[in-house]
Amino acid sequence: MRIDLHTHSNASDGTDSPAELVRNAAAAGLDVVALTDHDTTRGYADAIAALPEGLTLVTGAELSCRLDGISMHMLAYLFDPEEPELLAERELVRDDRVPRAQQMVARLNALDVPVTWEQVQRIAGNGSVGRPHIASALVELGVVASVDEAFTTDWLADGGRVFVEKHETDPFEAIRLIKGAGGVAVFAHPAAAKRGRTVPESAIAELAAAGLDGIEVDHMDHDRPTRERLRALAGELGLLTTGSSDYHGSRKTCVLGEYTTDPEVYGEITRRATGAFPVPGTGGA
CATH class of the missing domain: 3.20.20.140 (Metal-dependent hydrolases)
Structure with missing residues (x-):
């Protein structure tokens, strides 16, 4: 099995x-x-x-x-x-994902990386937007070679240059x-x-x-x-x-x-x- x-x-x-x-x-x-x-x-x-x-x-x-x-x-x-x-807590965490992702896009733009919010939305589709969608945008633009490469302190990893905290549950x-x-x-x-x-x-x-x-x-x-x-x-x-x-x-x-x-x-x-x-x-x- x-x-x-x-x-x-x-x-x-x-x-x-x-x-x-x-x-x-x-x-x-x-x-x-x-x-x-x-x-x-x-x-x-x-x-x-x-x-x-x-x-x-x-x-x-x-x-x-x-x-x-x-x-x-x-x-x-x-x-x-x-x-x-539990439903209310899931919704609280999920709803905080959008402003967090928008802030990370803004930080990338400040580093002259031409990611757009529309691009991230397109990649996320109907899914709950998160760092992997932003990572995929970086791959599309040729900034990094893979999603894993985007999860470094240069970019999206915890404490990285464009990392933004979100609401997370204890x-x-x-x-x-x-x-x-x-x-x-x-x-x-x-x-x-x-x-x-x-x-x-x-x-x-x-x-x-x-x-x-x-x-x-x-x-x-x-x-x-x-x-x-x-x-x-x-x-x-x-x-x-x-x-x-x-x-x-x-x-x-x-x-x-x-x-x-x-x-x-x-x-x-x-x-x-x-x-x-x-x-x-x-x-x-």
């Missing part, structure tokens, strides 16, 4: 539509895929409508969080998307909100140091004490020693360990099913969740 619990569609910063994503997941030989767009659930309906027979969809989201000035992401699985507290509050909506909380790529500063292991222990369910261990941004260290830490703290591709379509090099989650861990996630249930495919559209 092949299970990928972290993917993105163009409802946020992926390039596949939700329907394309689930069809591609089935073609990649996955049995279960989670749709975890940034701070939004807008892709659910289209993904469910197109869900191929034999593929199960786990509904979720990746919540933008910040702890002691360090950006981090919390994967929320199988929560009730209409629960009012992770302890995120856990409370996810649990209140019947969901399961997993800390995404906790040791992805190439993305910027990471929270210390002491903070992960505090999050575990506050109800964190698991940590994403098998991920492209974790090398083997890091994965081994995180797996040992999860064992000490009684946390679940997941594996995922963090697929973004053509925007990143990761591929569906590159890393996967153990079926027993998936079963435990579904047992803990009370806000929603996995959706089995019935043939799709």
Whole structure:
């Protein structure tokens, strides 16, 4: 059983539509895929409508969080998307994305980079605008060779020349909100140091004490020693360990099913969740 619990569609910063994503997941030989767009659930309906027979969809989201000035992401699985507290927080984070992106475009213009807001809007389409869309604009203009190259301190990385902070949820509050909506909380790529500063292991222990369910261990941004260290830490703290591709379509090099989650861990996630249930495919559209 092949299970990928972290993917993105163009409802946020992926390039596949939700329907394309689930069809591609089935073609990649996955049995279960989670749709975890940034701070939004807008892709659910289209993904469910197109869900191929034999593929199960786990509904979720990746919540933008910040702890002691360090950006981090919390994967929320199988929560009730209409629960009012978590819905209000997602909307607050999502609504702050537009003025933040506009400020980053202005900073690029001040550096004589001719990115326009219209260009970024075109790339984002109906998705929640974010740094990857601005990075794609820089690639289009030939300023950088790849999206990854845009995420350096020269450009868009945390603390970079054009970086602008946005509203992000306190992770302890995120856990409370996810649990209140019947969901399961997993800390995404906790040791992805190439993305910027990471929270210390002491903070992960505090999050575990506050109800964190698991940590994403098998991920492209974790090398083997890091994965081994995180797996040992999860064992000490009684946390679940997941594996995922963090697929973004053509925007990143990761591929569906590159890393996967153990079926027993998936079963435990579904047992803990009370806000929603996995959706089995019935043939799709």
